[in-house]
Amino acid sequence: MVCLLVLLMLASCAASPQDLSGKMFTFPQQTNMARVTLTTSTVSFNAATVCHRSFTDLKRDHILFSMATQTNSNAFLVFWDSTNKEMEPHIKDAKKEYGGCDYKPGMWHSICSTWDSVTGLVQVWCDGRPSSRMFVTSGPISGRTITILGQEQDSHGGGFDAKQSFVGMMSDVHMWDYTLSACEIQKYVDELNFTPGNVLNWSALDFQITGRVLTEDKQMTCH
Numbered sequence: 001m002v003c004l005l006v007l008l009m010l011a012s013c014a015a016s017p018q019d020l021s022g023k024m025f026t027f028p029q030q031t032n033m034a035r036v037t038l039t040t041s042t043v044s045f046n047a048a049t050v051c052h053r054s055f056t057d058l059k060r061d062h063i064l065f066s067m068a069t070q071t072n073s074n075a076f077l078v079f080w081d082s083t084n085k086e087m088e089p090h091i092k093d094a095k096k097e098y099g100g101c102d103y104k105p106g107m108w109h110s111i112c113s114t115w116d117s118v119t120g121l122v123q124v125w126c127d128g129r130p131s132s133r134m135f136v137t138s139g140p141i142s143g144r145t146i147t148i149l150g151q152e153q154d155s156h157g158g159g160f161d162a163k164q165s166f167v168g169m170m171s172d173v174h175m176w177d178y179t180l181s182a183c184e185i186q187k188y189v190d191e192l193n194f195t196p197g198n199v200l201n202w203s204a205l206d207f208q209i210t211g212r213v214l215t216e217d218k219q220m221t222c223h
């Protein structure tokens, strides 16, 4: 009975969203399992915007954001291709490459990706600088989604590869089920008042940590 109560309490703890304002996830080592699984209730996307800030010293390919459905393991994915120095948004397993991203190691970068199912256009914003708007794929993303930080899914919730894992710090992850305007993206990049994500909200984040990932205070610069 006591056990059952504890279990119920644990379950409800895991399910209650946390305010991560001023916090970051630290991924301190390369593994094929350490990750943060994010809970979303949305089942179908006609459009989407994903924004995140990250810091890494990796000089290899790595994942920044991985959302999979049963049919598309790269339903909405943001990946850094180190060989070609390209930021790659993937939508429903189709990808585009953006070579204009000044993604240096050892500093924070704000990356936003927008996509719309009617036009099929994807656009990446690196530290507030837009890529050209490119056709990637049209039609909605549908089915149960699994969203993961730190690992790249090659199957629905699995198929991780240490060599594509994220090592470093990540913060301010937001997702919207619509495309943000250039002005709203600029507000996010400048850390001004912006409308938090209605799919993933860093101020009310439902998540589960697996393996060695820490929730720490964001390091501020000292004035």
Ligand SMILES: *[C@@H]1O[C@H](CO)[C@@H](O)[C@H](O)[C@H]1NC(C)=O
Pocket: 019, 195, 196, 197, 198, 201, 203, 204
């Ligand atoms: C995000 O979370 C904050 C804190 O709980 C809440 O005040 C706000 O309404 C949320 N925003 C959205 C769009 O869900």
